[in-house]
Amino acid sequence: MKSHAPDPALLFKAETLAEALPYLQRYAGATFVVKYGGHAMGDADAAEDFAEDVVLLKHVGINPIVVHGGGPQIGAALKAQGIESRFVNGLRVTDKATMKVAEMVLSGAINKEIVSWIAAEGGRAVGISGKDGRLVTVRKVQSEDDLGFVGEPDDIDTRILDTISKAGMIPVVAPIGVGPDGETYNINADTMAGALAIATGAERLFLLTDVAGVLDKDKNLLSDLTPVEIAQLRVEGVITGGMIPKLETCIDAVEGGVDAAVILDGRVPHAMLIEIFTKEGAGTLVRLA
Numbered sequence: 001m002k003s004h005a006p007d008p009a010l011l012f013k014a015e016t017l018a019e020a021l022p023y024l025q026r027y028a029g030a031t032f033v034v035k036y037g038g039h040a041m042g043d044a045d046a047a048e049d050f051a052e053d054v055v056l057l058k059h060v061g062i063n064p065i066v067v068h069g070g071g072p073q074i075g076a077a078l079k080a081q082g083i084e085s086r087f088v089n090g091l092r093v094t095d096k097a098t099m100k101v102a103e104m105v106l107s108g109a110i111n112k113e114i115v116s117w118i119a120a121e122g123g124r125a126v127g128i129s130g131k132d133g134r135l136v137t138v139r140k141v142q143s144e145d146d147l148g149f150v151g152e153p154d155d156i157d158t159r160i161l162d163t164i165s166k167a168g169m170i171p172v173v174a175p176i177g178v179g180p181d182g183e184t185y186n187i188n189a190d191t192m193a194g195a196l197a198i199a200t201g202a203e204r205l206f207l208l209t210d211v212a213g214v215l216d217k218d219k220n221l222l223s224d225l226t227p228v229e230i231a232q233l234r235v236e237g238v239i240t241g242g243m244i245p246k247l248e249t250c251i252d253a254v255e256g257g258v259d260a261a262v263i264l265d266g267r268v269p270h271a272m273l274i275e276i277f278t279k280e281g282a283g284t285l286v287r288l289a
């Protein structure tokens with residue numbers, strides 16, 4: 001197990017711990033929702049750094065809530081079983097057989113793996129999905145093509161999250177919800193994280209992915225964006241693919257009361273701490289203005 005003593009020189013760009021202290025204490029009591037994407041879960045070192053960061057946040061009085069993805073891992077498991085996957089607007093068409101595999105991968109494998117990483121760093125995590133404690137009740141996503149068991153959060157009951165956080169533990173949530181009649185639904189992990197950030201009154205939403213943040217047409221990092229600027233980038237065709245729903249989630253979050261949403265590279269060591277505790281920051285920060 002690594003030491004949790006923060007290295008002020010490395011992490012906080014401060015000369016002394018005293019200089020770093022105001023940064024550390026600034027967010028005490030706040031809730032941060034951290035979405036760890038399937039693409040960001042690269043190697044073991046990245047996972048260890050991620051878990052270490054989450055544990056450190058808890059140590060300094062922040063309530064981290066982890067929401068994880070697992071798209072590539074679900075894809076691999078489906079392929080191994082000879083089940084074809086199809087996406088419509090970035091959402092996986094989910095029939096009963098696909099849902100079974102997705103739940104096995106998300107709730108059974110990835111969720112518990114993240115709980116183990118956090119335990120290895122000295123933290124206490126509780127792995128759940130949106131079904132537990134009826135955390136997330138969904139409505140079926142309506143689309144021209146029937147997407148099957150794909151849901152979007154309709155009603156969120158945060159009591160289970162509050163209970164876990166207040167007990168000094170870290171909730172780790174798989175992007176699965178319960179339908180009105182108790183059926184299991186697949187939810188896009190970004191959407192799930194955004195909805196939980198709004199429902200918990202989170203101060204920050206972090207979306208950890210596999211790029212440095214939002215890049216402009218010359219591939220330079222855009223460090224700050226407003227919803228108006230995002231709309232402009234979409235018109236210019238600079239934002240495509242998976243970045244579109246990601247930024248829509250950020251806009252929904254900040255319009256829903258989250259102070260800022262940040263897209264950053266989960267493969268970079270301690271990217272989240274650098275963003276939170278240094279003046280330079282990391283990734284792309286989305287704010288209302």
Ligand SMILES: Nc1ncnc2c1ncn2[C@@H]1O[C@H](COP(=O)(O)OP(=O)(O)O)[C@@H](O)[C@H]1O
Nearest residue numbers: 037039209210211213214215238239240242243
């Ligand atoms: N302007 C842009 N800046 C950065 N990434 C972009 C941009 N436009 C599209 N992308 C794509 O969005 C991807 C991130 O979305 P996605 O693959 O859905 O992430 P995740 O699996 O982590 O949720 C990047 O890897 C990149 O290929």
Ligand SMILES: CC(=O)N[C@@H](CCC(=O)OP(=O)(O)O)C(=O)O
Nearest residue numbers: 038069070071091092187188189
């Ligand atoms: C409905 C839907 O598409 N659900 C996603 C849930 C996982 C996810 O979103 O994972 P990433 O963040 O790693 O992409 C899926 O089945 O892939």
